[in-house]
Amino acid sequence: MRSSVFRALCDVAYEQAGIRLGEEKLALVAARVGKRLRALNLDDEAKYLDVLKRDDGTELVAFLDVISTNFTSFYREPAHFDRLRADLEQLRAQGQRQVRIWCAASSSGEEPYTLALTLESVFANTGVDWRVLATDISTKVLAQAKQGRYREAQLKSVTREQRAQYFERVSNDGEAVYEVVPSLKAHVTFARLNLARPPFPMRGPFDAVFCRNVMIYFDAPVRQGLVNEMERLVRPGGLVIVGHAETLSGLSTGLEVVVPSVYRSRGP
Numbered sequence: 514m515r516s517s518v519f520r521a522l523c524d525v526a527y528e529q530a531g532i533r534l535g536e537e538k539l540a541l542v543a544a545r546v547g548k549r550l551r552a553l554n555l556d557d558e559a560k561y562l563d564v565l566k567r568d569d570g571t572e573l574v575a576f577l578d579v580i581s582t583n584f585t586s587f588y589r590e591p592a593h594f595d596r597l598r599a600d601l602e603q604l605r606a607q608g609q610r611q612v613r614i615w616c617a618a619s620s621s622g623e624e625p626y627t628l629a630l631t632l633e634s635v636f637a638n639t640g641v642d643w644r645v646l647a648t649d650i651s652t653k654v655l656a657q658a659k660q661g662r663y664r665e666a667q668l669k670s671v672t673r674e675q676r677a678q679y680f681e682r683v684s685n686d687g688e689a690v691y692e693v694v695p696s697l698k699a700h701v702t703f704a705r706l707n708l709a710r711p712p713f714p715m716r717g718p719f720d721a722v723f724c725r726n727v728m729i730y731f732d733a734p735v736r737q738g739l740v741n742e743m744e745r746l747v748r749p750g751g752l753v754i755v756g757h758a759e760t761l762s763g764l765s766t767g768l769e770v771v772v773p774s775v776y777r778s779r780g781p
């Protein structure tokens with residue numbers, strides 16, 4: 514890929530999604546954009562750039578889909594779910610009747626469904642109205658997440674009991690996969706949201722915000738805009754959790770550090 518084209522694609526990724534692509538991503542971007550060239554029957558990367566800039570936004574969505582890294586798993590960084598559970602148990606003991614969680618970069622659904630399993634384990638049969646809002650920029654992963662189908666290997670961190678109760682074995686082109694049961698899906702809403710474009714349309718307040726393993730792609734101004742919104746949307750005393758390798762240090766925020774990667778809005 515010519516470096517002028519790569520730089521122009523980096524500019525699009527930054528302007529449209531706040532994603533910073535370093536020089537070391539050239540080969541990856543070239544390979545992934547190559548797929549789009551074949552899909553569109555184009556023989557030249559510069560022509561692709563024209564399509565990207567001139568079309569109605571459809572190709573932009575496809576481009577962001579191919580350049581973003583969607584790795585995730587059930588119970589990834591499990592201590593965060595233990596921390597959340599402790600908070601939820603406290604809310605249950607206090608008799609809170611409504612609980613709202615926002616999963617800000619939900620990828621293919623493993624994280625919001627892990628949140629749903631955690632909430633269900635605390636609030637099943639209590640009548641508490643609990644919901645998870647799961648957002649991502651990528652329409653491709655959002656579609657996968659809504660479908661909620663996973664191969665057995667992807668469920669290795671889910672207990673047998675949870676698998677039996679909350680997943681249905683279905684056949685997907687002859688392969689056995691497990692689909693999240695409708696009763697659990699009903700608690701999770703998926704929506705496209707670009708974290709690099711605040712302000713966001715939600716009003717909150719959320720009892721906890723999980724925004725994990727996405728800020729690493731953003732530079733300081735984009736992170737600052739995002740942290741301002743998380744702070745606006747989390748209720749006083751609520752949790753804001755980022756990825757283990759991430760930090761809000763260096764940003765201006767009133768959130769308190771509980772332990773590295775776990776923050777709390779200053780309580781009432």
Ligand SMILES: C[S@@+](CC[C@H](N)C(=O)[O-])C[C@H]1O[C@@H](n2cnc3c(N)ncnc32)[C@H](O)[C@@H]1O
Nearest residue numbers: 530581585618620650651707708709725726727
């Ligand atoms: C590495 S995955 C992390 C998934 C999950 N939070 C976890 O920790 O396992 C990063 C996700 O961030 C999403 N993403 C990247 N840029 C974004 C943006 N500007 N707005 C919203 N989501 C974005 C990607 O589509 C991808 O699904």
